[in-house]
Amino acid sequence: KRDGRGTFRFFGAEMDLQVQTRNRLAHDLRLALSREELRLVYQPFIDARTGAVTGCEALIRWQHAEKGLISPADFIPLAEATGLIVPMGDWVLDQACQEAVQWPDSRRVAVNISPVQFRDHDLPERILAILLRTGLPPSRLEIEVTESLLVEEVSAALDILRRIRALGVRIALDDFGTGYSSLGYLRIFPFDKLKIDKSFISDIAERSDCQIIVQAVRDIAHGLHMTVTAEGVETADQAALLQEIGCDEFQGFLFSRPRTRPDLRAWDRWQRAA
Ligand code: C2E
Ligand code: MG
Ligand code: MG
Ligand code: MG
Numbered sequence: 001k002r003d004g005r006g007t008f009r010f011f012g013a014e015m016d017l018q019v020q021t022r023n024r025l026a027h028d029l030r031l032a033l034s035r036e037e038l039r040l041v042y043q044p045f046i047d048a049r050t051g052a053v054t055g056c057e058a059l060i061r062w063q064h065a066e067k068g069l070i071s072p073a074d075f076i077p078l079a080e081a082t083g084l085i086v087p088m089g090d091w092v093l094d095q096a097c098q099e100a101v102q103w104p105d106s107r108r109v110a111v112n113i114s115p116v117q118f119r120d121h122d123l124p125e126r127i128l129a130i131l132l133r134t135g136l137p138p139s140r141l142e143i144e145v146t147e148s149l150l151v152e153e154v155s156a157a158l159d160i161l162r163r164i165r166a167l168g169v170r171i172a173l174d175d176f177g178t179g180y181s182s183l184g185y186l187r188i189f190p191f192d193k194l195k196i197d198k199s200f201i202s203d204i205a206e207r208s209d210c211q212i213i214v215q216a217v218r219d220i221a222h223g224l225h226m227t228v229t230a231e232g233v234e235t236a237d238q239a240a241l242l243q244e245i246g247c248d249e250f251q252g253f254l255f256s257r258p259r260t261r262p263d264l265r266a267w268d269r270w271q272r273a274a
Helices: 013-032 072-082 085-100 115-119 123-134 154-166 184-188 208-223 236-245 264-273
Strands: 038-047 053-064 068-070 108-112 141-146 170-176 193-196 227-230
Touching: 013 053, 013 072, 038 085, 038 108, 053 072, 053 085, 053 264, 072 085, 085 108, 085 115, 085 123, 085 141, 108 170, 115 141, 115 154, 123 141, 123 154, 154 170, 193 208, 208 227, 208 236
Parallel strands: 053 108, 108 141, 141 170, 170 193, 193 227
Antiparallel strands: 038 053, 053 068
């Protein structure tokens, strides 16, 4: 399929091995949920003006019994292809809300939602059920979606996004500026927040073109009443520049790598780093 329609390939031994490896991993992933091999780590958001830690993004990790830690980049695509992302995504939402309800000062939690989860039109109702069960106020939940969501079946996706928003949940557009970027999406859906992809941030101190792009994104976002988060902030130079440009929020290794459940000491440490 990758080579286009109407072409064919003979099935080779190495493809057989790839398929076997993949099937094995899919099998393990199916069991990972019940074996409690999945967990969430959290990375703080920093308010760029006040330096306050305002919440965290929840990021999934898979601690495989033999293979060790597997990164989401290596198993989310498999979870999407097999449909496992649906129960897994519910688990992530549930865990993240359970965790965040205990956080001090009404801090928010952000959860990544795959486009595949949007194929189920009951997603807003499932989110509501999780909010009610965990007791997390909707305003403290933020969901992160990527532009790929808006490429297929736009009207269905928009309908679901609007119903989620109507619950009082905030919606962020993740990895902005990569892949399928189209400014048209910003007209058809009013996101609460734009997260500028880390590829623009990593070069911002050295490259004026990145600065110009980030400034332009800031203007568009603020003009459309969205906030701007810079992801992948790794150096103090980058943070200073982004603050000058007027980004609203930072996230990145400069402040913290993703960590297991934040206790009071972690919030304190993060606050001091910020
Ligand atoms: P994302 O949502 O854009 O998450 C940000 C990624 O950037 C995370 O990678 C984070 O660890 C990494 N990061 C944060 N700060 C820095 C930095 O300063 N420098 C660099 N180089 N990287 C930084 P991670 O945790 O490996 O997640 C990768 C992607 O996997 C996420 O990108 C997201 O698209 C997906 N993902 C993670 N957890 C979930 C989940 O629960 N559900 C779904 N559907 N996708 C998830
Ligand atoms: Mg994200
Ligand atoms: Mg991102
Ligand atoms: Mg990403």
